[in-house]
Amino acid sequence: MLQLKNLSKTYTQNGQQVEAIKNLNLSVSEREFIALVGPSGCGKTTLLKIIAGLASPSGGEIFLDGKKMLNPGKDRGLVFQQFTLFPWLTVRKNISFGLDIQHLSSKEKADIVDHYLGVTGLKDFAEFYPKNLSGGMQQRVAIARTLANKPKILLMDEPFGSLDSQTRSQMQEFLTQLWEAERQTILFITHDVGEAAFLADTVYVLKRRPMEIKNVFSVPFVRPRTHALKRTKAFFEFENKIAQELER
Amino acid sequence: MRTLLFRHTPLRGLRYGMVTIALFLIALSLWSIVSYGGFISPLFLPTPGAVMAAVIQLYKDFNLLEDIGLSIARILMGFGLAVAIAVPIGVYLAISKIGEAVMEPVLSFIRYIPPSALLPLFLLWFGIGETSKIFLICFGVLPYIAFMVYDVVAQTKTELVDAAYTLGADNAQVLWTVIVPSSLPGIWDTLRINIGAAWTFLVLAEIIASTTGLGHLIITSQRFIKTPNVIAAIGIIGLLGYGTDLFFKLTYKLFFPWSEKAHAST
Numbered sequence A: 001m002l003q004l005k006n007l008s009k010t011y012t013q014n015g016q017q018v019e020a021i022k023n024l025n026l027s028v029s030e031r032e033f034i035a036l037v038g039p040s041g042c043g044k045t046t047l048l049k050i051i052a053g054l055a056s057p058s059g060g061e062i063f064l065d066g067k068k069m070l071n072p073g074k075d076r077g078l079v080f081q082q083f084t085l086f087p088w089l090t091v092r093k094n095i096s097f098g099l100d101i102q103h104l105s106s107k108e109k110a111d112i113v114d115h116y117l118g119v120t121g122l123k124d125f126a127e128f129y130p131k132n133l134s135g136g137m138q139q140r141v142a143i144a145r146t147l148a149n150k151p152k153i154l155l156m157d158e159p160f161g162s163l164d165s166q167t168r169s170q171m172q173e174f175l176t177q178l179w180e181a182e183r184q185t186i187l188f189i190t191h192d193v194g195e196a197a198f199l200a201d202t203v204y205v206l207k208r209r210p211m212e213i214k215n216v217f218s219v220p221f222v223r224p225r226t227h228a229l230k231r232t233k234a235f236f237e238f239e240n241k242i243a244q245e246l247e248r
Numbered sequence B: 001m002r003t004l005l006f007r008h009t010p011l012r013g014l015r016y017g018m019v020t021i022a023l024f025l026i027a028l029s030l031w032s033i034v035s036y037g038g039f040i041s042p043l044f045l046p047t048p049g050a051v052m053a054a055v056i057q058l059y060k061d062f063n064l065l066e067d068i069g070l071s072i073a074r075i076l077m078g079f080g081l082a083v084a085i086a087v088p089i090g091v092y093l094a095i096s097k098i099g100e101a102v103m104e105p106v107l108s109f110i111r112y113i114p115p116s117a118l119l120p121l122f123l124l125w126f127g128i129g130e131t132s133k134i135f136l137i138c139f140g141v142l143p144y145i146a147f148m149v150y151d152v153v154a155q156t157k158t159e160l161v162d163a164a165y166t167l168g169a170d171n172a173q174v175l176w177t178v179i180v181p182s183s184l185p186g187i188w189d190t191l192r193i194n195i196g197a198a199w200t201f202l203v204l205a206e207i208i209a210s211t212t213g214l215g216h217l218i219i220t221s222q223r224f225i226k227t228p229n230v231i232a233a234i235g236i237i238g239l240l241g242y243g244t245d246l247f248f249k250l251t252y253k254l255f256f257p258w259s260e261k262a263h264a265s266t
Helices: A044-052 A091-095 A097-101 A106-119 A135-148 A165-182 A193-199 A227-231 A233-247 B013-036 B048-061 B064-095 B097-111 B115-126 B130-154 B158-166 B171-208 B214-223 B227-255 B260-264
Strands: A002-013 A016-028 A033-037 A059-064 A076-079 A153-157 A186-190 A202-207 A212-218
Touching: A002 A044, A016 A044, A016 A212, A033 A193, A044 A076, A044 A153, A044 A186, A044 B158, A076 A135, A076 B158, A091 A097, A091 A106, A091 A135, A097 A106, A097 A135, A097 B171, A106 A135, A106 A165, A135 A165, A165 A193, A165 A227, A186 A193, A193 A227, A193 A233, A202 A233, A212 A233, A227 A233, B013 B048, B048 B064, B048 B227, B064 B097, B064 B130, B064 B171, B064 B214, B064 B227, B097 B130, B115 B130, B115 B171, B130 B171, B158 B171, B171 B214, B171 B227, B214 B227
Parallel strands: A033 A186, A033 A202, A076 A153, A153 A186
Antiparallel strands: A002 A016, A002 A059, A202 A212
């Protein structure tokens, strides 16, 4: 459903041309969970911004369901690494932000928002302002806010990167359960190999400067996955294989 | 244990009020000692009693309330006009590419002209009526408000704007549902700071060219060496300023309960 064709991005830094992405081709099928793993500074965030329409590529094209994408739109939802909740809106209002923009009826909005408040376990916090939420809760609201908008694809840019390791594990498990329930197409970016292996169906390993796909791994673990999986030998070996590829 | 800097929680509620009252009492006693004790001639510093008597006399015989009312009305009009012009300019400067290049030199130029230097021109153009006073206040604070609003809006987090775009917002929606609400607390603070400056320009205008208002009261009292009246008028301006500040502080908490700062300020 999502196709990147010969995508490239060059920019000038201190008078020098930097080739961040070079002829990248990638396609994501419906209901697939794809993770891109790359070293920090390999342009992962730039790539997601280009797909989301927040930055323009220097060359190449992006297609979603066969249509060429040029501008940002609600069909490509993005969950950021930074906390991006609107601080002046309550949790409920944050989740319905995209729905408010579309001028849906209040009944429809309430149903959708209530559903995602339930899914993300935030019912009791609906009237809280973001400043009163922990980091993990803020990211759950951010995910709910994006999902409520019914995007065709969910783009996630190291969404758990600013969380402590314990919250991070909880959020990974939460996302797996969510994905198993909703089967939302996801393109997930991280530098954490374990995270990618635990969450995704397919893991792409990226090379930096320029960004190119080094290798692709199909994740062999059955669903539903729980955190116990992370302590198995098979998982450890698989994680190691990807890590070696990343460092090579 | 030693008291470490920046670790204390500021005073709140009753204790905060007690400090305020204590400070007031200390100042009043010092004033009483030097004035009643005869250390300073009443011509230079009258006694608190004389100032209170002046306030009562001004109220009874000289329409003090009318002077206060007129001064406040001028502030509201001059400041209101400045806000109505400066806030959109500041927002526009911050969100538009060409806006900064076009407007910044103009505003910088205006900013470095002391508004007091404009007063003779305003008097020439608009006469000694209300217009020149209102324009002086307006032009006095306008460039500062525009600059500070520009700064506030320019600090809008890009991530929030990006988030809104990916949630389907168009440019107008990003402006009205993200940039404006996220800037409002800062804009409110800008108004709070600049309304103080508006008083300076008002008194200046009233001292030079007016037959009414608190500034006029100050300058005529000085001409007739009625020092208690001068101090009474200054005290009233101070109280009005304090009230205005309190208004902005309380409404800030009321309007922006979501702000991180809403916790902290009293």
